[in-house]
Amino acid sequence: MxxxxxxxxxxxxxxxxxxxxxxxxxxxxxxxxxxxxxxxxxPEHIKEAAKQAIDRNYTTYTHNAGILPLRKAIADFSNRNYNLKYDAQSEVIVTVGASQAIDITLRTILSAGDEVILPGPVYPGYEPLIKLAGGKPVHIDTRDSGFKLTAASLSEHITPDTKCIILPYPSNPTGVTLTETELKEIADVLSEHEIFVIADEIYSELVYDNKHFSIASLSSMRDRVFLVNGLSKSHAMTGWRIGYLLGPANLMKHVLKVHQYNVSCATSISQHAALEALTEGKExxxxxxxxxxxxxxxxxxxxxxxxxxxxxxxxxxxxxxxxxxxxxxxxxxxxxxxxxxxxxxxxxxxxxxxxxxxxxxxxxxxxxxxxxxxxxxxxxxxxx
The missing domain is CATH 3.90.1150.10 (Aspartate Aminotransferase, domain 1)
Structure with missing residues (x-):
């Protein structure tokens, strides 16, 4: 068969x-x-919060988008650390890891034949998800620019079929990241087109020489950026499978439908552990x-x-x-x-x-x- x-x-x-x-x-x-x-x-206090969640019988389905206290904590964390302003009620979805956030976003925005731009070399998890959603990956060679996507190279690869660009910085596998100036130059190119942006910022808390800057903080990008993040890398919680997605309310209501039929909700116990991480585990x-x-x-x-x-x-x-x-x-x-x-x-x-x-x-x-x-x-x- x-x-x-x-x-x-x-x-x-x-x-x-x-x-x-x-x-x-x-x-x-x-x-x-x-x-x-x-x-x-x-960290021990996060594990203890999960144990308490079990003892308190927080073991049922949650709101599809996640428990509201966690969504508020995500919004507060994003605002405090990266100057990102999102409404916890309508613009935050708690996901089963960052990978699921990427998957449901691509399945929401892509139609058959749509192109998605990727800076290569790049994490291999994006291309299969693009194809599963009916899209076509388009890689841009970044070897001559220090593994950084540039505004000029992006402009050369945009076609009428381009639907989305993925910005995975800091990068897996290279570790490079983009500066505020470089992201603003990319935003200037994108502002001339109707193209979505998926900003995979799962490593945003692990930036060494400069403070992480998110393209989602630019007002000109606010209506098109889906920001992906999570607790796997920042709080050593890979197995807890908690990620999150931030985006404009008029788009997130559609992503939530895909998320709902995909997983219903993220694990309730892990959500309470994540709440502890973002409120009491800031350090x-x-x-x-x-x-x-x-x-x-x-x-x-x-x-x-x-x-x-x-x-x-x-x-x-x-x-x-x-x-x-x-x-x-x-x-x-x-x-x-x-x-x-x-x-x-x-x-x-x-x-x-x-x-x-x-x-x-x-x-x-x-x-x-x-x-x-x-x-x-x-x-x-x-x-x-």
Missing amino acids: EHLVNQTIKDIEISGIRKFFNMVGDYEDIVSLTIGQPDFTT DPIEMKEEYRKRRNYVMSRLDGMGIDYEVPGGAFYIFPKIELEGKSSFDTAVQLVEEAGLALVPGDAFSTFGQGHMRLSYAYDKATLKKGLDRLEQFMNRT
Whole structure:
């Protein structure tokens, strides 16, 4: 009966990140710097709030958009940290992670054949969702601009079929982010067209050298931006699956319909944990960010010592060094790293063809693991 399966589904492949992670799992004595998951545990007070939610029988369906106190906390957090003003009643939806927020937005705005612009290299989770919604991904090569989407390159790729652009900054896999000036230049281009913006800002609390600036804070963009965020990275809550979506009320009422029929609501217990995180855990991300900053600087110093090129990551917990062996793809190079050095990095071509010649290294690992992995990389580079 497999021949009756939707062809779009059959054509989609498992994420290159997970595919490689699963592949190296059978090797012995491997140092893996592959997965973008905080190595911190969820803060104790957040876990306690979840336990209390169970004891208080907060175990039923909630409002489709999420419990109102959490939506108010999200609106307050966004206003306080990023100067974003959203109405908790009509412009905030609590989602099952940031991924679901992206999915329901794309399914709301896309029709068959609509184009969605992506800056490549880019997180591989967007393209399948675009295709599942009937859209067409259009990648822009950002290798010559420090992995940053520019207003000029965006302007060149807009067509009559362009429906949306995804701005995933800080970036997975490169760690680069856009400045206020760069985002304003992009906004100037977009203001001449009727194009939606999905701003995936899941790493906004992990910006190291400058304060994060959101394109959603620009008044000219207010009526077209869907802002995606969540607690997975900021509060080490990946398994709690709480994300959120912010957007203008006249659009969000349609997204809510998709969300309702998709999941009904996010998990009630996780919502109460998230409420605790955003009200009593405002300082939780700071300690984590400072530790990631130290790890980033350590990784950069080691790569400098090896003579390996990279763009300085301004946020997230990834770096995207240029590591390539003559005549080999990034995937084949990554396999050789595993087999000869016992080191797993994600091959750059997992993030589109524009990642070829690079590797994604996650520094969401403790210092001892990073040192061991980078020692192995140095030995490998000295041999090749």
